[in-house]
Amino acid sequence: MITLNRDRVASTLPLVSVIIPAYNAEAFIEKTLKSVLSQTYQNLEVLVVDDGSQDRTPEIIQAIAQQDKRVVLLQQKNAGVAAARNLGIEKSQGEFIAPIDADDIWYPENIEKQVQCFLASDPSVGLVYSWSVDIDQDDVPTGIFRAAKIEGEVYVTLVGHNFIGNASASMIRRNCFDQIGGYNCQLKEQAAQGCEDWDIYLRIADVCQFRVVPDFLIGYRKIINSMSRDSTQMAKSHHLVMQAVRQRxxxxxxxxxxxxxxxxxxxxxxxxxxxxxxxxxxxxxxxxxxxxxxxxxxxxxxxxxxxxxxxxxxxxxxxxxVGVAENQSFKSKNIKNxxxxxxxxxxxxxxxxxxxxxxxxxxxxxxxxxxxxxxxxxxxxxxxxxx
Structure with missing residues (x-):
């Protein structure tokens, strides 16, 4: 394992471009950005793409950008998560691309450990992923987690199961996008958002190898109205992604x-x-x-x-x-527990x-x-x- 020398000048380390698509994300975008800007690895540019939000999302981002020049706000008409990520990648300059959704968080060493893994790997490695835990609206782990040590040529395994688990757990070598193109915007056009990350992972696995950082470094937020809860749309998204795999x-x-x-x-x-x-x-x-x-x-x-x-x-x-209402609150009920x-x-x-x-x-x-x-x-x- 390569150890990064934090006494080195930041510019001598690879630039990592963090890409955050944000749509009506005022509830959590500040927490997400705070987790990104608090990373132990500091040579970052953070491109937040406001996807036509109708709430205070752009104002919150702009206020943070005024305090930390690494943050850049991009804006577009609402076009979906894939188009937002593609715009961020297009405007970015980093050697590595690190996507994170606007309600998830990274624990402090995520980027550092993923960069370490890349620097210790063969150039054929195009994607590094970390383990993740589900968190609630208060950042408290729910007890559900994702952990795998699946590496190397992973394409067939990835068809059967998205072992990475979410869009915030990976870092991708920029040159991969030169080979495969960007995220699939057609899924939104077919009312089938939800598997854009699985689709991009599969296309990367078609041309690159994967490596893992076996540590819990991602907080994957689960709330009742999150996009990942729209199972019907996501099932259609999965069907279309697998159709493309069958053709290839x-x-x-x-x-x-x-x-x-x-x-x-x-x-x-x-x-x-x-x-x-x-x-x-x-x-x-x-x-x-x-x-x-x-x-x-x-x-x-x-x-x-x-x-x-x-x-x-x-x-x-x-x-x-008997006329007893069910408690529909999903907050953590007991601080001690x-x-x-x-x-x-x-x-x-x-x-x-x-x-x-x-x-x-x-x-x-x-x-x-x-x-x-x-x-x-x-x-x-x-x-x-x-x-």
């Missing part, structure tokens, strides 16, 4: 797409369950079975979600009968299990290709744009 790689077996859809729908079920939407939870569990008639039954969580949702519906009916980031890190057994499952998935899923070679393009990148 017809050698990938059909079964993997069913597994991919099923895994996504179970993820939707978990999100609905967290917000006590029991009917929607059961709906997505049903969709998971329709997509893949085998693997859902092999997941213990599938049965737990189904049982808990059925019991939840029964309790709702009982409350309705609130989790911290250290609490997540101490879940060593759960982390090891998640990593082992991911490793097994990364090993066995490519075997579904039945020895058909997945035709990737690493040679092209290695010989040109990434040198």
């Amino acid at each position: 790689h017809p050698e990938i077996p059909t079964a993997l797409y069913g597994f991919s859809s099923s895994s996504l729908y179970i993820y939707f079920a978990h999100q609905s369950h967290y917000f006590k939407d029991h009917k929607t939870t059961l709906f997505w569990l049903g969709q998971a079975i329709k997509s893949d008639v085998v693997t859902p039954y092999l997941r213990l969580g599938f049965y737990l979600l189904a049982l808990q949702s059925i019991l939840g519906l029964v309790l709702q009916l009982v409350r309705a009968r 609130r989790l911290t980031l250290d609490d997540i890190k101490r879940k060593e057994s759960a982390i090891k299990i998640k990593v082992l499952v991911g490793d097994a998935f990364h090993y066995f899923i490519p075997k579904l290709s039945r020895n058909k070679k997945i035709k990737l393009n690493y040679e092209t990148v290695e010989g040109s744009a990434l040198n």
Whole structure:
């Protein structure tokens, strides 16, 4: 591991361009920017793209930009998250691109550790990702986390499962975009936003290798009205992204797409369950079975979600009968019981299990290709744009 010497002049270190698309983000944009500007790695430019906000988002950004010259406000008519990210990348100058959504946060060492990983890696590595924890509106971890040690040639594994998990967990070598283009704006045009990050990860995996920083450095915010909660639109987005994958790689077996859809729908079920939407939870569990008639039954969580949702519906009916309103507050109820980031890190057994499952998935899923070679393009990148 390369250790950055903080006594060196900042300009001798690679410039990292942080790209933040923001639409009506006044509730959290200040927290997001504070987490970016507080990074231990300081050679940053921070391009915030206001995507036609109708609230105080641009005013908040401009006030912060007056205090820290690394922050630049760009504005456009509302065109969607993909167009906003593309504008930020177009106007940026950094060797590395670090996207983060306008309601997420980074813990202080995220950028430093991702840059370290890049500097210690081969030029064929185009993307580095970190582990993330879900947080609520108060920045408190919910207990849900993403941890994987999947590295190298990851394309087939990534088709089956977005192990990176969100758009705020990656750093991307700028030259990758020269090879693959920008984020897909057509998804918004087809009312199918939600998988722009998965799509870009897949296209990068087609030409580059991945590396991981095995540390919890991302706070991925989950609130009831966040875009990631629009499961129906995201399901359509996933379908369109996988259609494009089929066209590029017809050698990938059909079964993997069913597994991919099923895994996504179970993820939707978990999100609905967290917000006590029991009917929607059961709906997505049903969709998971329709997509893949085998693997859902092999997941213990599938049965737990189904049982808990059925019991939840029964309790709702009982409350309705006796006239007792259900508490719909999702705030952390007891300060003494609130989790911290250290609490997540101490879940060593759960982390090891998640990593082992991911490793097994990364090993066995490519075997579904039945020895058909997945035709990737690493040679092209290695010989040109990434040198």
